Amino acid sequence: MIDHPPSVAGETLGSHAAHGPDLLGRLTNRVFSFPAAILAILVAKAFWTCRSRIADPDIFWHLHNAERLLVTHHFPNFDTYSFTAAGAPWMNHSWLSELLFYSGFHAFGLQGLFVIAFVAVAILSVSIFLLCLSQTKDPLAAGIASAGGVVLGTVGFAPRTQLFGWLCFVAIFAILLCFRSNKPAPLWAIPVLFCLWINCNASWPFGLVVYGIVFAVGLIGRDLGPLAAARWSASAIKKLSVTLALSIAALFVNPFGYRLVGYPLDFALRQKLNVELVEEWASVNFNDSRGAIVLVVLGAVFLMALMPRKKWRIDDVALTAFALYGGLTHIRLLLPAGIILAPTLAPQLGEISSYRRGHERRFVNAIFLVAVLALIVFAFPSTPQLHEQIRQYFPTEAVHYLKGHPQEGNMFNFYDWGGYLQWELPNAKVFIDSRADIFEYKGVLNDYFRIGVLDDSEELLGRYDIKYVVYPPKTPLIYLLTKSGRWEQIYRDANAVILRSRRP
Numbered sequence: 001m002i003d004h005p006p007s008v009a010g011e012t013l014g015s016h017a018a019h020g021p022d023l024l025g026r027l028t029n030r031v032f033s034f035p036a037a038i039l040a041i042l043v044a045k046a047f048w049t050c051r052s053r054i055a056d057p058d059i060f061w062h063l064h065n066a067e068r069l070l071v072t073h074h075f076p077n078f079d080t081y082s083f084t085a086a087g088a089p090w091m092n093h094s095w096l097s098e099l100l101f102y103s104g105f106h107a108f109g110l111q112g113l114f115v116i117a118f119v120a121v122a123i124l125s126v127s128i129f130l131l132c133l134s135q136t137k138d139p140l141a142a143g144i145a146s147a148g149g150v151v152l153g154t155v156g157f158a159p160r161t162q163l164f165g166w167l168c169f170v171a172i173f174a175i176l177l178c179f180r181s182n183k184p185a186p187l188w189a190i191p192v193l194f195c196l197w198i199n200c201n202a203s204w205p206f207g208l209v210v211y212g213i214v215f216a217v218g219l220i221g222r223d224l225g226p227l228a229a230a231r232w233s234a235s236a237i238k239k240l241s242v243t244l245a246l247s248i249a250a251l252f253v254n255p256f257g258y259r260l261v262g263y264p265l266d267f268a269l270r271q272k273l274n275v276e277l278v279e280e281w282a283s284v285n286f287n288d289s290r291g292a293i294v295l296v297v298l299g300a301v302f303l304m305a306l307m308p309r310k311k312w313r314i315d316d317v318a319l320t321a322f323a324l325y326g327g328l329t330h331i332r333l334l335l336p337a338g339i340i341l342a343p344t345l346a347p348q349l350g351e352i353s354s355y356r357r358g359h360e361r362r363f364v365n366a367i368f369l370v371a372v373l374a375l376i377v378f379a380f381p382s383t384p385q386l387h388e389q390i391r392q393y394f395p396t397e398a399v400h401y402l403k404g405h406p407q408e409g410n411m412f413n414f415y416d417w418g419g420y421l422q423w424e425l426p427n428a429k430v431f432i433d434s435r436a437d438i439f440e441y442k443g444v445l446n447d448y449f450r451i452g453v454l455d456d457s458e459e460l461l462g463r464y465d466i467k468y469v470v471y472p473p474k475t476p477l478i479y480l481l482t483k484s485g486r487w488e489q490i491y492r493d494a495n496a497v498i499l500r501s502r503r504p
Contacts, residue, residue, distance in 0.1 A: 131342065
């Protein structure tokens, strides 16, 4: 046995004894800190928003796609779900996101689907706050800015495949902000994220544009009037150039090769009707509540531009302009606009609180954390509650009727219900679903809208040899067909009407 001097042994024991409480104290301060309380509020907002949004019009054909992929073990190359576009070339550009949603649904049903959506939205919300906190020392300013970004992003807070694309984007944006601040940044992860993104959703060009803005503006060598330039070093230019090249190459790592890489261009050039008529591609309507929120954000941007607390950088101005243009032009792009605007505007709020780390009101912060935890536990939606959302949005009772009374011939269906009908009635081919692309190419999307607005509706239904119609009640089309005498009503409830053609 080796005897240690008492003084050494005493110092060793004392250091270990002090280390435990010190570590526990630091951990407690961090968990019950003011920033953690803000994070808890953002998570609560994500939970409450997702709680009532399980009935997304796209979700069931996404689940159908994932199930087919797992059963057949091959990716689709043509349409098999409809009779109007049967055999038309088609690529599933969201297959990876669909598998993630399906994993939750397969394991726990609608509750699992809710959990996947909630976790994705919560990560997005938390990431926006952390991005803001990286740009300002004041957590209250970061919280206010991130709250604005999250509210803008609420438009996409539902079980939608684009969520996973925007998760890739927020990670890419965080790396770029870190790199431009001369902090260690894993640029190697950006090509990996673009590879994941193109397999999750077709929104990846947005990320390339943002990358291009950050890169290109950093080549400006001097200030532009009141706008500050921040020129890249030669080493940074080389690193960003290599990362960009690798990111573009990574886009081709997908099941469909160059065709999937070219899909966004196809969307921009050929899918004009989709962009014009589908609601999420519409511009912001300033007469509704969402438009009012956007007006507040615009007002804040202009106020900060007129009375800046901090000198604006050229790249921040370019990013703000791009985010506002995208969000104002297409409602769908309000979510990435919120991701960009929040950390860009956070420094302009200045220090608006007296927060100092180490002087936490831990009891008050703990109340917020416990309240959010209680909300999630006690307000977690039950399966019957989620089924009720499905029942209110989709024609569940009408589908039950059709299962008991199968109809022969071609079906004309409501656009938002196409995926649900495919999921519940796989043997009944639909007229249309929310994959607008292939239906626009075939002219079906145009005919669908013509039928709905009573533009030669009867003639078009006859041209497609429609034998029965599944459509919402109290609509002009149902009124017209009911009064024409050529259709008989075989089912009706508060959500749906089924009409059967009297013609042979």
